[in-house]
Amino acid sequence: MSTMAEVIEPTAGTISAADLASSQHSRATVGDVTVADPRMTCRGVDVWYGAKQAIKGVSLDIGKHEVVSMIGPSGCGKSTFLRCLNRMNDTIDGCRVTGSIKLDDVDIYDAGLDPVPLRAQVGMVFQKPNPFPKSIYENIAYGPRIHGLTNNKAELDDLVETSLRKAGLWEEVKDRLDQPGTGLSGGQQQRLCIARTIAVSPEVILMDEPCSALDPIATAIIEELIDELREHYSIAIVTHSMQQAARVSQRTAYFHLGDLIEVGETNDIFTNPKHKLTEDYITGRFG
Amino acid sequence: MTEPSHPGKTPADLTAGHTVRRYDRELAKLRGIILTMGDHVVEQTRAAVAAVVEREETQAFRVLDREPQVDYLSLDADEEAFRVIIRHQPTAVDLRIVLALSKIAAxxxxxxxxxxxxxxxxxxxxxxxxxxxxxxxxxQVVFRILDDEVCCMLERSLHAVRDFDVAQAVEIFESEPELQDAAASLRQRFCQGSQDGLIPHQSVCLLTSAHALERIGNHASNIAEQVVYVALGQDVRYRNREILIETLRHHGY
Known part of the structure; x- marks a missing residue:
């Protein structure tokens, strides 16, 4: 058991001065940003949109088989940081990313690295379900086909079924695989998008407010799914629902004005956060 | 001085400052019920001890008549705690406050x-x-010393709840040996009842009263533990008291 002194005194994280040197204005993160078994390792990440710095020297690990939730007020940089993890920000004009982001010790910003296969390894689920205007089957089959993951139709059929099963959608759609994905309900469409992400064998799944457009029942189904997916994948989720962060994640990171203020075990963050900004945000005293 | 887990915030601010001000009002209401309960209990304890020491039968009946008030207030406290949980899903210090106040009510x-x-x-x-x-x-003097010690602990614990004041909680922990000494001294005298001219039945009644008084003091200590839990986020129940006092004093409380 931790001693009183350990718990009373806020601990500065394990970021070294060198990690933080790349950003002049970043604040030291409270809590340990590292995990014993990381899948992704981010150190001193800065993001600029033109002259405006959106992320300031953020360091954070995403461990294997864990769900990390990222919370914070609008504009705090949590979605920007999430999009750095599979180079989605590359598509934004004037966006510049510095620092180090590694997937299994490979620098994902290495000039020679093709971002297309990276985005299969680090898949993304967006706020609004965005199925392709194709059949349910084709929504899933498209990714494996372009990445050459299967050799024949039978293998592809298997992969479609497996992916839909993992996304908890198979039983609901197995008899109408040829119907348009856009004809499904919002919750089903989101699970279809998750199945599409799973189909290309990712290591990490990024979720940007995946339930914000869904009703409570569909949200509960997605949350249950997230818990099941954790067994096979690392998951980073951005959410505005603190109850959702508390329910689905093992670790929580709190962002504020581009800084990673605090990171820790979700239970600790929601019962005894160490930083005043975190406490003010999660208790509704913000702003 | 070591910072508490909510640097920059005074203990008195703990229940205030929510963007939704109704949340502040509901937490304040819950705490108000607890403090009212506490005032009743102090009053009841003093009256009950006076009834024993001064043979005030009327006082004793009054205490028994008023006992349900504390019970009803504890029901109100539970209801208010449920309401806060349902409406606001408290987290962090707010969650600790609701949990602690519920335990303090008990x-x-x-x-x-x-x-x-x-x-x-x-x-x-x-x-x-x-x-x-x-x-x-x-x-009578020895009995009153124990009564004063217990009521003082209880009052101090209520002050500590008012501001979630760790320093007051530490003082309560520090006064525990005095409570134990006073209770032990009374127990010893009642066991040797013949010295004071007490018949066995009197000794049993007085011993029961002294034991009940000592237990009220223990409840005050338990309340102080909850104050520390709210203010520092540390559950200090079952911790070695001497080490706990030393640690808290070392951290400036």
Whole structure:
């Protein structure tokens, strides 16, 4: 058991001065940003949109088989940081990313690295379900086909079924695989998008407010799914629902004005956060 | 001085400052119920002890009549705590406040029961043929010392709840040995009842009263533990008291 002194005194994280040197204005993160078994390792990440710095020297690990939730007020940089993890920000004009982001010790910003296969390894689920205007089957089959993951139709059929099963959608759609994905309900469409992400064998799944457009029942189904997916994948989720962060994640990171203020075990963050900004945000005293 | 887990915030601010101001009002209401309960329990304890020491039968009946008030307040506290949880899903310090106040309500409800138990002993003592004589002067003094010690602890614990004041909680922990000494001294005297001219039945009634008083003091200590839990986020129940006091003092409380 931790001693009183350990718990009373806020601990500065394990970021070294060198990690933080790349950003002049970043604040030291409270809590340990590292995990014993990381899948992704981010150190001193800065993001600029033109002259405006959106992320300031953020360091954070995403461990294997864990769900990390990222919370914070609008504009705090949590979605920007999430999009750095599979180079989605590359598509934004004037966006510049510095620092180090590694997937299994490979620098994902290495000039020679093709971002297309990276985005299969680090898949993304967006706020609004965005199925392709194709059949349910084709929504899933498209990714494996372009990445050459299967050799024949039978293998592809298997992969479609497996992916839909993992996304908890198979039983609901197995008899109408040829119907348009856009004809499904919002919750089903989101699970279809998750199945599409799973189909290309990712290591990490990024979720940007995946339930914000869904009703409570569909949200509960997605949350249950997230818990099941954790067994096979690392998951980073951005959410505005603190109850959702508390329910689905093992670790929580709190962002504020581009800084990673605090990171820790979700239970600790929601019962005894160490930083005043975190406490003010999660208790509704913000702003 | 070591910072608490919510640097920059004074303990008195803990229940205030929510963007939704109704949240502040509901937390304040919950705490208000607890403090009212506490005031009742202190009053009940003093009256019950006076009934025993001074053979005030009327006081004893009054204590028993008023006992349900504390019980009803504990029901109100539970209802208010549920309401806060349902409406606001409290987290962090707010969650600790709601959990702690709910436990404090239970402590006070039990302390109220002990005061009633003391009052019942006063009525037993007042029964004809059961030694209705006043207690010996020096025995009254010892009893009152224990009463003062207990009520002082209880009042201090309520002050600590008012501001979630860790320093006050530490003072309560520090006064525990005095409570134990005073209780032990009384126990010893009642066990040797013949010295004070007590008949066995009187000794049992007084011993029961002294034990109930000591337990009220223990409830005050338990309340102080909850104050530390709210303010520092540390559950200090079952911790070695000496080490706990030393650690908290070391951190400037």
């Amino acid at each position: 402590e006070l409800e039990r302390a109220g029961d002990k005061a009633a138990r003391i009052a019942r002993q006063a009525l037993e003592l007042a029964q004809p043929g059961r030694g209705a004589d006043l207690l010996a002067e020096d025995l």
